[in-house]
Amino acid sequence: MDKRKLCIIFNPAARxxxxxxxxxxxxxxxxxxxxxxxxxxxxxxxxxxxxxxxxYDHIVAAGGDGTVNGVINGTVxxxxxxxxxxxxxxNVFAYELGIRSSQLKKCxxxxxxxxxxxxxxxxxxxxxxxxxxxxxxxAMTVQATDLQMRKTIGPVxxxxxxxxxxxxxxxxLRLKFEDNSESAGCFVLIGNGRFYGGPFSxxxxxxNDDGLLDLLIFKHQSYLDIFRYLQGVLIGxxxxxxxxxxxxxxxxxxxxxxPIALELDGDVAGSTPVQFQIAPKKLQxxxx
Numbered sequence: 001m002d003k004r005k006l007c008i009i010f011n012p013a014a015r016x017x018x019x020x021x022x023x024x025x026x027x028x029x030x031x032x033x034x035x036x037x038x039x040x041x042x043x044x045x046x047x048x049x050x051x052x053x054x055x056y057d058h059i060v061a062a063g064g065d066g067t068v069n070g071v072i073n074g075t076v077x078x079x080x081x082x083x084x085x086x087x088x089x090x091n092v093f094a095y096e097l098g099i100r101s102s103q104l105k106k107c108x109x110x111x112x113x114x115x116x117x118x119x120x121x122x123x124x125x126x127x128x129x130x131x132x133x134x135x136x137x138x139a140m141t142v143q144a145t146d147l148q149m150r151k152t153i154g155p156v157x158x159x160x161x162x163x164x165x166x167x168x169x170x171x172x173l174r175l176k177f178e179d180n181s182e183s184a185g186c187f188v189l190i191g192n193g194r195f196y197g198g199p200f201s202x203x204x205x206x207x208n209d210d211g212l213l214d215l216l217i218f219k220h221q222s223y224l225d226i227f228r229y230l231q232g233v234l235i236g237x238x239x240x241x242x243x244x245x246x247x248x249x250x251x252x253x254x255x256x257x258x259p260i261a262l263e264l265d266g267d268v269a270g271s272t273p274v275q276f277q278i279a280p281k282k283l284q285x286x287x288x
Contacts, residue, residue, distance in 0.1 A: 011063030048074025064088015136187025139263035
């Protein structure tokens, strides 16, 4: 660890009762390091902004991808170093960083030994994200997933919601890129790293420090199409399918006739129209 002023922001709602039960273990590991425990109604972003204003400039986000996103959006005005303890339902960003253990003690040791590195931040309109975003099916699935169900049965809840969303009429999304080229599809996934939903290397050429966004544009959305796409992902040849377009760009605008849901790092964050672009500000992160 360097000599920054360190604290932990803990989200006990990130994994329901399981995360709350880890609070005692976290306190024991942290020792004198202060832990700011979010209440059920707290905004992680607002809590982080308050903590940063108190002079804490190394913050450990103890939660899932949504917790990490809240901490990032709460600290973008300051020079803050971020670490991640993966305690959430989904911990894709931690996985991207090489923090892949479910053991809290081991993850804490990785933070102690890790070295700071710089990764890209991405702007979606006025909000930042660090790992992934989606417009259409992905975001609509998150939107349709009950929070209590997410806490109770975890990732399976998304599969149940996705089955319902796939049966709806597919929207048409139109995309425009910085070179004025255009595209269209039913749903779009935007990656700032390789992984999506866990250990699935969806964005095969992505790096979170290359100044580029990786986009997957899916042209269809029937049950059969989704089955084909999932097969492709599992085999690793999904980018070769004729109805999946893979692009690397610096910016992309997504519009639609009706507002279509947007998700950032696993949480709903508005709707179309949305402008994605690499942010001028970078994120300092302690990686495993």
